[in-house]
Amino acid sequence: MQLEQFNQLSDDDALDVLRPCLDIERWGRAISVERPFASRAQLIAFATEAASPFTEAELERALSHHPRIGERAEGEGAEASMSRSEQAGVDTSDATAHALAEGNKAYEARFDRVFLIRAAGRSSEEILAALTARLGHTAEEEQAIVDHQLREIAALRLEGVVSA
Numbered sequence: 001m002q003l004e005q006f007n008q009l010s011d012d013d014a015l016d017v018l019r020p021c022l023d024i025e026r027w028g029r030a031i032s033v034e035r036p037f038a039s040r041a042q043l044i045a046f047a048t049e050a051a052s053p054f055t056e057a058e059l060e061r062a063l064s065h066h067p068r069i070g071e072r073a074e075g076e077g078a079e080a081s082m083s084r085s086e087q088a089g090v091d092t093s094d095a096t097a098h099a100l101a102e103g104n105k106a107y108e109a110r111f112d113r114v115f116l117i118r119a120a121g122r123s124s125e126e127i128l129a130a131l132t133a134r135l136g137h138t139a140e141e142e143q144a145i146v147d148h149q150l151r152e153i154a155a156l157r158l159e160g161v162v163s164a
Protein backbone atom coordinates (compact mmCIF):
# COMPACT_ATOMS: atom_id res chain seq x y z
CA MET A 1 0.00 0.00 0.00
CA GLN A 2 1.00 3.62 -0.45
CA LEU A 3 2.44 5.56 2.47
CA GLU A 4 -0.54 7.90 2.35
CA GLN A 5 -2.96 5.01 2.76
CA PHE A 6 -0.93 3.69 5.70
CA ASN A 7 -0.97 7.14 7.31
CA GLN A 8 -4.76 7.24 7.05
CA LEU A 9 -5.57 3.76 8.38
CA SER A 10 -7.42 3.41 11.65
CA ASP A 11 -5.18 2.41 14.58
CA ASP A 12 -6.56 -1.15 14.49
CA ASP A 13 -5.97 -1.47 10.74
CA ALA A 14 -2.46 -0.04 11.10
CA LEU A 15 -1.72 -2.63 13.83
CA ASP A 16 -3.02 -5.38 11.51
CA VAL A 17 -0.53 -4.24 8.84
CA LEU A 18 2.35 -4.04 11.32
CA ARG A 19 1.77 -7.31 13.20
CA PRO A 20 3.10 -9.69 10.47
CA CYS A 21 6.24 -7.52 10.31
CA LEU A 22 6.86 -7.93 14.04
CA ASP A 23 4.37 -9.24 16.58
CA ILE A 24 5.23 -6.86 19.45
CA GLU A 25 2.22 -4.75 20.45
CA ARG A 26 4.26 -1.93 22.04
CA TRP A 27 6.24 -1.60 18.79
CA GLY A 28 3.12 -1.51 16.60
CA ARG A 29 1.38 1.03 18.81
CA ALA A 30 4.43 3.32 18.91
CA ILE A 31 4.47 3.40 15.09
CA SER A 32 0.72 3.81 14.75
CA VAL A 33 0.56 6.82 17.09
CA GLU A 34 3.59 8.42 15.38
CA ARG A 35 1.67 8.73 12.09
CA PRO A 36 1.48 10.55 9.73
CA PHE A 37 5.00 9.91 8.37
CA ALA A 38 6.30 12.40 5.82
CA SER A 39 8.22 9.74 3.91
CA ARG A 40 8.70 5.97 3.73
CA ALA A 41 12.30 6.45 4.84
CA GLN A 42 11.07 8.27 7.96
CA LEU A 43 8.62 5.44 8.69
CA ILE A 44 11.34 2.77 8.33
CA ALA A 45 13.83 4.74 10.42
CA PHE A 46 11.27 5.25 13.19
CA ALA A 47 10.14 1.60 13.08
CA THR A 48 13.74 0.40 13.33
CA GLU A 49 14.22 2.21 16.66
CA ALA A 50 10.69 2.11 18.11
CA ALA A 51 10.03 0.49 21.51
CA SER A 52 13.76 -0.11 22.06
CA PRO A 53 14.90 -2.27 23.76
CA PHE A 54 12.39 -5.13 23.59
CA THR A 55 11.73 -6.98 26.82
CA GLU A 56 12.57 -10.66 27.22
CA ALA A 57 8.85 -11.49 27.05
CA GLU A 58 8.40 -9.45 23.87
CA LEU A 59 11.37 -11.20 22.25
CA GLU A 60 10.06 -14.65 23.18
CA ARG A 61 6.64 -13.85 21.69
CA ALA A 62 8.13 -12.46 18.47
CA LEU A 63 10.55 -15.39 18.10
CA SER A 64 7.71 -17.88 18.32
CA HIS A 65 6.60 -16.67 14.89
CA HIS A 66 9.89 -17.40 13.17
CA PRO A 67 10.61 -20.87 11.78
CA ARG A 68 14.09 -22.26 12.24
CA ILE A 69 16.60 -21.27 9.62
CA GLY A 70 16.44 -23.93 6.92
CA GLU A 71 12.92 -24.99 7.87
CA ARG A 72 10.21 -23.89 5.49
CA ALA A 73 7.45 -21.83 7.08
CA GLU A 74 4.09 -23.59 6.63
CA GLY A 75 0.78 -21.85 6.10
CA GLU A 76 -0.66 -19.28 3.75
CA GLY A 77 -0.53 -16.20 5.99
CA ALA A 78 1.48 -13.06 5.21
CA GLU A 79 4.08 -13.93 7.83
CA ALA A 80 4.72 -17.46 6.48
CA SER A 81 5.15 -16.22 2.93
CA MET A 82 7.46 -13.43 4.10
CA SER A 83 9.57 -15.98 5.94
CA ARG A 84 9.74 -18.28 2.92
CA SER A 85 10.95 -15.47 0.66
CA GLU A 86 13.45 -14.29 3.28
CA GLN A 87 14.90 -17.78 3.49
CA ALA A 88 14.93 -18.28 -0.28
CA GLY A 89 18.75 -18.10 -0.28
CA VAL A 90 19.10 -20.80 2.36
CA ASP A 91 20.09 -23.99 0.57
CA THR A 92 18.36 -26.89 2.28
CA SER A 93 19.86 -29.66 0.19
CA ASP A 94 23.50 -30.09 1.16
CA ALA A 95 26.05 -30.51 3.94
CA THR A 96 25.56 -26.85 4.91
CA ALA A 97 21.88 -27.56 5.52
CA HIS A 98 22.84 -30.44 7.80
CA ALA A 99 25.32 -28.23 9.63
CA LEU A 100 22.61 -25.57 10.02
CA ALA A 101 20.24 -28.13 11.52
CA GLU A 102 22.93 -29.19 13.98
CA GLY A 103 23.76 -25.55 14.72
CA ASN A 104 20.11 -24.75 15.40
CA LYS A 105 19.95 -27.59 17.89
CA ALA A 106 23.13 -26.45 19.64
CA TYR A 107 21.91 -22.86 19.79
CA GLU A 108 18.54 -23.88 21.23
CA ALA A 109 20.21 -26.11 23.80
CA ARG A 110 22.45 -23.22 24.88
CA PHE A 111 20.05 -20.28 24.75
CA ASP A 112 16.68 -22.01 25.00
CA ARG A 113 15.28 -20.09 22.04
CA VAL A 114 15.36 -20.37 18.25
CA PHE A 115 18.42 -18.98 16.47
CA LEU A 116 17.21 -15.80 14.78
CA ILE A 117 19.00 -13.96 12.01
CA ARG A 118 17.90 -11.64 9.23
CA ALA A 119 18.14 -14.24 6.48
CA ALA A 120 17.29 -12.06 3.48
CA GLY A 121 20.37 -11.43 1.39
CA ARG A 122 22.49 -13.98 3.25
CA SER A 123 23.74 -17.31 1.92
CA SER A 124 23.56 -20.52 3.92
CA GLU A 125 27.31 -20.28 4.46
CA GLU A 126 27.07 -16.74 5.85
CA ILE A 127 24.24 -17.78 8.16
CA LEU A 128 26.17 -20.84 9.35
CA ALA A 129 29.22 -18.68 10.07
CA ALA A 130 27.09 -16.25 12.10
CA LEU A 131 25.45 -19.12 13.98
CA THR A 132 28.83 -20.62 14.85
CA ALA A 133 30.19 -17.28 16.06
CA ARG A 134 27.11 -16.50 18.10
CA LEU A 135 27.24 -19.83 19.92
CA GLY A 136 30.18 -18.34 21.81
CA HIS A 137 28.17 -15.36 23.10
CA THR A 138 26.64 -14.76 26.52
CA ALA A 139 22.85 -14.70 26.90
CA GLU A 140 22.97 -10.90 27.30
CA GLU A 141 25.02 -10.47 24.13
CA GLU A 142 22.58 -12.66 22.26
CA GLN A 143 19.54 -10.79 23.57
CA ALA A 144 20.85 -7.54 22.10
CA ILE A 145 21.68 -9.24 18.80
CA VAL A 146 18.27 -10.92 18.56
CA ASP A 147 16.62 -7.55 19.26
CA HIS A 148 18.59 -6.02 16.39
CA GLN A 149 17.90 -8.92 14.00
CA LEU A 150 14.15 -8.73 14.70
CA ARG A 151 14.28 -5.02 13.89
CA GLU A 152 16.12 -5.66 10.62
CA ILE A 153 13.55 -8.27 9.59
CA ALA A 154 10.67 -5.99 10.62
CA ALA A 155 12.11 -3.06 8.63
CA LEU A 156 12.54 -5.24 5.51
CA ARG A 157 9.01 -6.60 5.85
CA LEU A 158 7.61 -3.11 6.37
CA GLU A 159 9.45 -1.89 3.24
CA GLY A 160 7.70 -4.67 1.37
CA VAL A 161 4.27 -3.71 2.68
CA VAL A 162 4.37 0.08 2.48
CA SER A 163 5.54 1.50 -0.85
CA ALA A 164 6.78 5.08 -1.17
Ligand SMILES: NC(=O)NC1=NC(=O)NC1=O
Nearest residue numbers: 069083086116117118119
Ligand atom coordinates in the same frame (compact mmCIF):
# COMPACT_ATOMS: atom_id res chain seq x y z
N1 LIG B 1 14.97 -18.33 12.60
C1 LIG B 1 15.03 -17.30 11.73
O1 LIG B 1 16.03 -16.55 11.70
N2 LIG B 1 13.95 -17.11 10.89
C2 LIG B 1 13.89 -16.09 9.98
N3 LIG B 1 14.82 -15.18 9.64
C3 LIG B 1 14.29 -14.34 8.68
O2 LIG B 1 14.85 -13.41 8.12
N4 LIG B 1 13.00 -14.74 8.40
C4 LIG B 1 12.72 -15.82 9.20
O3 LIG B 1 11.66 -16.46 9.26
